[in-house]
Amino acid sequence: MIEVKGLVKTYGAKRAVDGITFTVKRGDILGFLGPNGAGKSTTMKMITGFLRPDAGTATVDGIDVTVDPVAVKRKLGYLPESAPAYPEMTVEEFLRFIAEVRGFRASDAKAKQVERAITLTHLAPVRNQTIETLSKGFKQRVGFAQALLHDPAVLVLDEPTDGLDPNQKNEVRSLIKSMSKEKAVILSTHILEEVDAICNRVIIISRGRVVADETPEQLRARQPGARLDEIFRTLTHGDI
Secondary structure, eight states: OEEEEEEEEEETTEEEEEEEEEEEOTTOEEEEEOOTTSSHHHHHHHHTTSSOOSEEEEEETTEETTTOHHHHHHHEEEEOTTOOOOTTSBHHHHHHHHHHHTTOOSHHHHHHHHHHHHHHTTOGGGTTSBGGGSOHHHHHHHHHHHHHTTOOSEEEEESTTTTOOHHHHHHHHHHHHHHGGGSEEEEEOSOHHHHHHHOSEEEEEETTEEEEEEOHHHHHHTSTTOOHHHHHHHHTTTOO
């Protein structure tokens, strides 16, 4: 579903992403890990068509993101960092707007997709609140709701449990896991327990390059008895 080959992105003298290559199949939940500044968010923005790579290719369901970025966006749901939204809109107004952007123009089709997204992300108690009045956790859920509203085949989620309390984190993880059989999921996270909880593959990047692409079990086998954070530090040269 996702194929990345030799992606490169440079900002001035800094090469933020340096030849990253990997694939993600339907049914995969890929944990995308790395220290701050390693290139995770930049890679995800290139896959989703929000940034154009300086070199390399990224395809989603066979569509090259540099050739037809609009078609790629139809195939995927993207939760960017900090879940940006229009603060003056209510939750329901925002999701109705997203539904229209996604092509659900008929009122019944629009209502159906919005209700589904609200139900899946447990937003009913705040559906009529403006987004600017919501807690960080609820804002994050609104971002997740817009990403899955059109039931995409690919989900690209940048820190989807950021700001959620432990119960909310478990709810989101369960939801991602339940949907994963029919989707390809890339999940960026700083929470190593999330890898154990839901990911069947792990990619660790450091300084713009892939330093591990393995199952969680293979990752643990590198240093038997070591904690995941210790293995992570070893692979990323102690960067945080």
